[in-house]
Amino acid sequence: MMETCPACKAPFKGRQICHRCKSDLRPLIAVTERAAACLAAARAAFEQNDYQAACGLACQSLALKRSQEAESLYRYAGLLAGRRRILACL
Numbered sequence: 001m002m003e004t005c006p007a008c009k010a011p012f013k014g015r016q017i018c019h020r021c022k023s024d025l026r027p028l029i030a031v032t033e034r035a036a037a038c039l040a041a042a043r044a045a046f047e048q049n050d051y052q053a054a055c056g057l058a059c060q061s062l063a064l065k066r067s068q069e070a071e072s073l074y075r076y077a078g079l080l081a082g083r084r085r086i087l088a089c090l
């Protein structure tokens, strides 16, 4: 989840509108949620030993939002899937 308002850096309190500068944070929240959903799907695919799918989903998650977990999953799944160009998304 994002921690601060990207416009004014006020702490994010889970509201759709920034409490300080009144920025509409909904598009950002949507992106963050999509990234989390892709990451969850990647994790599920990984557990099913579907490394190709896990790699692709982790890649999508990374494209939306950078996170340590998505990055590790992407590298590891990419390796297991036998991809040579595993750094394509990074």
Ligand SMILES: [Zn+2]
Binding pocket: 005, 006, 007, 008, 009, 010, 018, 019, 020, 021, 022, 023
């Ligand atoms: Zn703000």
